[in-house]
Amino acid sequence: MAYQQIDxxxxxxxxxxxxxxxxxxxxxxxNVVQTLLMADHHKGYCQPIGGVVVxxxxxxxxxxxxxxxxxxxxxxxNLTAGEILPRLSSIMDEIARRISFGVGRVNQERVDHELFDxxxxxxxxxxxxxxxxxxxxxxxxxxxxxxxxxxxxxxLVEQENGKVWIANHFGSRGFGHKTASGFxxxxxxxxxxxxxxxxxxDQPPALxxxxxxxxxxYYRAMRLAGRYAYAGRDYVIQQVLSILGAEADIExxxxxxxxxxxxxxxxxxxxxxxxxTPSAPGQVGFIGGSMGDISVIVRGKxxxxxxxxxxxxxxxxxxxxxxxxxxxKMNWKTRTRSGGQISKEQMDRAVxxxxxxxxxxxxxxxxxxxxxxxxxxxxxVGTIDVLHVLKPIGVCMAGADEFDPxxx
Numbered sequence: 001m002a003y004q005q006i007d008x009x010x011x012x013x014x015x016x017x018x019x020x021x022x023x024x025x026x027x028x029x030x031n032v033v034q035t036l037l038m039a040d041h042h043k044g045y046c047q048p049i050g051g052v053v054v055x056x057x058x059x060x061x062x063x064x065x066x067x068x069x070x071x072x073x074x075x076x077x078n079l080t081a082g083e084i085l086p087r088l089s090s091i092m093d094e095i096a097r098r099i100s101f102g103v104g105r106v107n108q109e110r111v112d113h114e115l116f117d118x119x120x121x122x123x124x125x126x127x128x129x130x131x132x133x134x135x136x137x138x139x140x141x142x143x144x145x146x147x148x149x150x151x152x153x154x155x156l157v158e159q160e161n162g163k164v165w166i167a168n169h170f171g172s173r174g175f176g177h178k179t180a181s182g183f184x185x186x187x188x189x190x191x192x193x194x195x196x197x198x199x200x201x202d203q204p205p206a207l208x209x210x211x212x213x214x215x216x217x218y219y220r221a222m223r224l225a226g227r228y229a230y231a232g233r234d235y236v237i238q239q240v241l242s243i244l245g246a247e248a249d250i251e252x253x254x255x256x257x258x259x260x261x262x263x264x265x266x267x268x269x270x271x272x273x274x275x276x277t278p279s280a281p282g283q284v285g286f287i288g289g290s291m292g293d294i295s296v297i298v299r300g301k302x303x304x305x306x307x308x309x310x311x312x313x314x315x316x317x318x319x320x321x322x323x324x325x326x327x328x329k330m331n332w333k334t335r336t337r338s339g340g341q342i343s344k345e346q347m348d349r350a351v352x353x354x355x356x357x358x359x360x361x362x363x364x365x366x367x368x369x370x371x372x373x374x375x376x377x378x379x380x381v382g383t384i385d386v387l388h389v390l391k392p393i394g395v396c397m398a399g400a401d402e403f404d405p406x407x408x
Contacts, residue, residue, distance in 0.1 A: 001305050002382050010308070013039025013269065013379040020094070021050035022202060023133070027186060028209040029210060029350075030175040031056040033269050036309060038276050039320030039379035040371065047207040049275035049319075052312045055204075059259050060205040061187070061218055063272040066180045068222055069229035071255035072157075073237050074390075079164045081393065084244065093396045094238050094243050094358040095153055098144040099236055102398035111143040113231050127192050131182070133195070138176040139228060143334040144235035146170045146384030148398030149364055153240060154288070155297055155394035163373035165390050166248075167286060167295065168233050171324075172225040179225055183208075183218045191273050209275045210270065219259075234333035252286045252297055253279060256315035264310055271310055279306060279313040279384050285365060289317050291395040292367030296377065297388040310362030313380050317373040323364035327400075342366050344400070356392050360395040365384040 004011045005019065007025040019041045026047055027035035041050030044061035053063055084091060115137065124132035146153060148195040151170040158165060164211035172179070182192040187206050190196065208215035230253065241248060259272045277285040288295045298313065300306055321341070329342030340363060347366035351358050354367070377386065 001308065002379060003036075003305070008035060010036045010362040011041075012037065012144045012309075013041070016042055016048075018043040019051065021242055022046070022048045023051055025204050026051065026053045028357045029057050029204040030060075033264075034310060035061075036312060037212060038312060038314045039376035040275070040314040040316055042319050043201065044274055045096055045201055046203060047272065047274045050314065051274050052276050052310060052406060054215065054264070054271045054310050055207070055272065056270050057209055057210050058207045059215060059222075059270050060272050061180055061183045062205045063274055064180065064222060064259050065131070065274050066177045067257055068180055069173040069226040069255045070169070070257040071229060071233070071253070072167060072169050072288060073230075073233040073251070073253040074165055074167035075237055075241070075252070076158065076250040076293075077164045077166060077241065077244060077246035077248055078187060079244060081131065081401070082162065084155070084164055085393070091155070091243060095394070095396045099153055099239055099396065101151075101360060101396070102148045105141070105145060111145060111235055115224075115227055115231050116140065118224060118227065121218045122322050122406050123221045123224070125130040126217065127182070127186075130190050135178055135185060137177055138178065139173075142173040142175065142232075143228070144232050144239075145173060146236060146398070151292075151397065152288075153236060153319055153396045154295070154392050155240075156390035156392050159391060163284035164244070164246070166237055166244075167288065167390075168236050168240075169288060170229070170232065171255075175228060176225040179221050180401045184192045185213070186214060187192045189391045196340070216277065223236065226258060229255065234296045252284050262311070264307075271312070273312055276312045277315045278311060279309070280311040281306065283311070284387070285313070287314055287316060287373070289373035290367040290370040291356055291361065291365065292394060293317060293349050293370070293373050295390045295392065296356065296373065296386050297385050297390070298377075298384040301383055301385060303382055305356045306384070309383050313384050314376045317370040318376055319369055319385075320371055321369040323369075327362050327364040327371045342368050351395075353381070354392075355396045359394075360399045361395065361397040365397060
């Protein structure tokens with residue numbers, strides 16, 4: 001097997017000390033069946049990013065995270081690179097103009113959806129009518145917006161045949177963030193919409209029994225946020241297809257911050273994946289690298305190692321430098337940064353040399369802050385096959401220093 005067993009944790013790749021400490025705490029908290037770290041793991045809030053915790057009848061809102069149902073959608077188009085490269089600059093300008101990155105909308109288009117008639121909205125009415133109305137209004141306002149942080153819209157080229165792919169990465173936006181913080185508030189005896197005190201990054205995850213009233217409410221709310229994230233990613237892909245004048249013939253869509261009820265070893269368990277892609281045998285997923293690296297389409301293998309990973313794999317390359325280390329500390333009053341290790345000139349040069357047309361992005365998302373994707377994929381060769389290798393040619397993100405409280 002390619003993983004190490006360290007205490008009660010299965011670890012793929014090189015163990016990170018901070019993430020390992022968090023994983024050990026998770027493994028000792030609640031009805032835990034197994035704790036795992038994928039090869040792209042690093043520290044997160046309560047549960048490491050790239051961490052998987054499998055529970056018997058319990059769920060961790062902090063494990064799922066504040067960006068409930070963050071994930072990727074990728075589609076292969078009927079166009080080739082040669083057909084769009086002559087107009088790539090104007091295409092990227094149009095994506096940046098038409099798609100909403102950061103806070104707010106760049107257009108006033110109302111994105112209506114059958115999701116807003118979903119019966120699970122009653123969860124919020126059970127909390128409070130005002131909570132229901134505020135969150136539904138926020139969800140309507142932000143459906144189809146991408147946000148900031150590490151969220152993106154990419155154009156990529158398949159190495160095998162030159163076909164153009166579109167990919168995006170974001171989750172349930174402010175609706176998911178307020179859902180997560182709201183339930184964490186309720187678990188601590190606070191009002192749903194209260195300003196929660198600063199939580200400690202390394203504290204044990206608070207758990208809900210799924211057969212409790214609050215646990216059932218959270219699970220239903222999480223699933224609603226998951227459907228919302230799917231709807232948003234669908235909308236953005238359609239917008240980019242429209243800009244390209246293209247059609248899609250392959251579609252890949254998955255969450256990587258979520259909890260699933262699954263059958264493993266003959267019993268139902270709750271698998272909380274935080275920055276980890278589901279990889280059941282035959283299941284296809286998109287895994288993104290940095291803006292100066294490849295992305296891939298993968299498929300889960302029918303192997304013992306994949307079974308022992310609880311059908312989980314990496315969700316990206318994994319950070320090796322924090323946002324503050326890379327970009328420095330931001331003074332929001334003066335809107336200036338200081339102390340960053342990566343300059344904009346360094347980032348622009350690296351991206352240009354890799355052949356990417358970039359719109360937006362700060363140095364905290366530069367290629368230097370991530371591992372090489374091949375490095376983490378190699379640690380999982382026993383669990384996934386790489387079906388397609390994709391090279392980015394266009395990357396669009398929120399601008400540098402765009403404040404967004406829902407970014408990751």
